Amino acid sequence: MSEHEIELSVNGRRQVVRVPARRLLSDCLRHDLAFTSTHVGCEQGTCGACTVLVDGAPMRSCLLPAVTVDGCEITTAEGCRAPDGGLGRVQRALVRCQGVQCGFCTPGMVVSIVAFLRECPRPSPEQARDAVAGVLCRCTGYQDLVAAVLHAARPDGGASG
Ligand code: FES
Numbered sequence: 001m002s003e004h005e006i007e008l009s010v011n012g013r014r015q016v017v018r019v020p021a022r023r024l025l026s027d028c029l030r031h032d033l034a035f036t037s038t039h040v041g042c043e044q045g046t047c048g049a050c051t052v053l054v055d056g057a058p059m060r061s062c063l064l065p066a067v068t069v070d071g072c073e074i075t076t077a078e079g080c081r082a083p084d085g086g087l088g089r090v091q092r093a094l095v096r097c098q099g100v101q102c103g104f105c106t107p108g109m110v111v112s113i114v115a116f117l118r119e120c121p122r123p124s125p126e127q128a129r130d131a132v133a134g135v136l137c138r139c140t141g142y143q144d145l146v147a148a149v150l151h152a153a154r155p156d157g158g159a160s161g
């Protein structure tokens with residue numbers, strides 16, 4: 001099978017990788033580039049666990065051949081950390097509000113919420129529900145996830161508790 005060389009920016013760092021034409025972005029990130037926060041559940045676009053940001057927009061990486069995002073900027077949950085390498089604002093809020101249980105959905109939630117808050121920095125509770133609606137969580141019942149979105153949106157980033 002022929003391979004293609006593609007160039008991605010993943011979490012701000014340039015990556016050049018050779019992939020078969022049918023290599024999925026999810027597999028490329030996990031297996032070729034070792035960004036293992038990208039979880040793969042259903043592999044058919046339903047669960048959202050594999051969500052990453054492509055040029056800032058949340059996308060199901062299990063549905064995207066890697067060659068189709070050649071030249072794009074990809075953000076995974078690893079790229080949502082704070083500048084000092086600690087947990088980022090959304091990650092901290094998820095922990096604080098107990099929005100993490102088994103953790104399988106968490107990377108997809110993190111990138112989805114980060115993208116959402118860029119568009120809607122001061123969401124209402126109803127809007128916060130939209131932020132997490134695209135990723136299936138079997139554990140939390142979503143209330144704690146919605147609380148985390150609202151916590152992360154506080155003007156101090158939830159830093160004061
Ligand atoms: S693994 Fe991609 S949507 Fe479920």
Ligand code: FES
Nearest residue numbers: 102105137138139
């Ligand atoms: S925390 Fe388990 S699926 Fe969401």
